[in-house]
Amino acid sequence: MPELPEVETIVRGLQGLVGRRIADVEVRWERTVAVPDVETFVRRLQGRRIEEIKRRGKWVVIRLDGDLFLLIHLRMSGRLVVGRGNPAEDRHLRVALALDDGSRLFFFDPRKFGRMALVEDPGRVVEGLGPEPLDEGFTVEQLRDRLAGRRARLKPLLLDQRVVAGLGNIYADEVLWRAGLHPLRRADRLTEEEVARLHRAIREVLEEAIAGRGTTLEDGQYVGADGQPGDFAPRLAVYRRAGQPCPRCGTPIQRARVGGRGTHFCPRCQT
DNA sequence: GTATGTACCTGCGGGC
DNA sequence: TGCCCGCAGGTACATA
Numbered sequence: 001m002p003e004l005p006e007v008e009t010i011v012r013g014l015q016g017l018v019g020r021r022i023a024d025v026e027v028r029w030e031r032t033v034a035v036p037d038v039e040t041f042v043r044r045l046q047g048r049r050i051e052e053i054k055r056r057g058k059w060v061v062i063r064l065d066g067d068l069f070l071l072i073h074l075r076m077s078g079r080l081v082v083g084r085g086n087p088a089e090d091r092h093l094r095v096a097l098a099l100d101d102g103s104r105l106f107f108f109d110p111r112k113f114g115r116m117a118l119v120e121d122p123g124r125v126v127e128g129l130g131p132e133p134l135d136e137g138f139t140v141e142q143l144r145d146r147l148a149g150r151r152a153r154l155k156p157l158l159l160d161q162r163v164v165a166g167l168g169n170i171y172a173d174e175v176l177w178r179a180g181l182h183p184l185r186r187a188d189r190l191t192e193e194e195v196a197r198l199h200r201a202i203r204e205v206l207e208e209a210i211a212g213r214g215t216t217l218e219d220g221q222y223v224g225a226d227g228q229p230g231d232f233a234p235r236l237a238v239y240r241r242a243g244q245p246c247p248r249c250g251t252p253i254q255r256a257r258v259g260g261r262g263t264h265f266c267p268r269c270q271t
Numbered sequence: 272g273t274a275t276g277t278a279c280c281t282g283c284g285g286g287c
Numbered sequence: 288t289g290c291c292c293g294c295a296g297g298t299a300c301a302t303a
Contacts, residue, residue, distance in 0.1 A: 074297095075279095113280065260296095275303080276303100278301105284293095
């Protein structure tokens with residue numbers, strides 16, 4: 001599943017498209033386009049120049065000329081891949097952008113959860129997102145303030161994009177393991193030192209995962225914009241490792257459902 | 272505010 | 288081999 005490190009890797013891999021113009025747009029699954037209606041989406045995209053490609057949370061934000069923004073969320077199974085000609089396998093192709101140099105940007109999405117939005121004000125789409133965890137402005141104090149008074153469990157809070165933007169199920173589990181915190185801990189019961197550990201773990205895990213170009217599981221679901229898988233999966237400590245020894249203390253990793261989500265943790269060193 | 276459930280979807284693995 | 292079932296999960300939304 002694409003989370004912050006995967007989306008960051010994709011965005012880095014798309015930088016070669018800056019300066020290109022969108023020559024043509026093909027929408028094969030209409031519900032991929034959240035706003036506006038498909039006809040308007042296609043018409044307004046045609047001829048636009050790609051000015052900038054960046055990331056906000058798990059959103060890919062493409063700034064176009066004419067004060068227009070194309071926002072893309074990959075959700076569960078979305079892939080953005082640059083190619084030429086027709087894709088070898090197009091059963092899951094939902095949207096294709098043909099560019100003026102002959103290359104194409106493909107959006108594949110087997111589960112059809114991914115969404116695109118073409119808007120004048122990207123803030124409208126991403127305004128509810130919490131801070132970017134890798135920005136300098138994301139401090140221990142900021143995290144402490146966001147957790148203060150929250151009686152909810154840590155795991156669902158880390159998945160809440162309004163608290164911190166970019167974490168998903170994989171990295172939430174990894175972050176909690178790194179911080180030595182149990183996924184069921186109440187946020188308002190953390191000590192100052194534990195909040196600092198959590199803050200450090202969020203940044204370390206995400207930075208290391210970006211350095212590894214993201215996590216590609218056995219299903220091969222995630223690939224970068226160049227079609228290459230990420231290298232981080234072998235470095236996962238707990239995610240989908242139930243029964244295997246904790247890398248820190250050797251205790252078998254446990255799996256439980258927390259807030260309806262598969263959650264992996266070490267019952268001994270996460271307290 | 273918090274917890275839980277449902278919908279959106281398809282692919283996959285398990286059980287028979 | 289083929290069928291059915293349940294599960295996986297990010298987000299929005301509804302309900303308790």
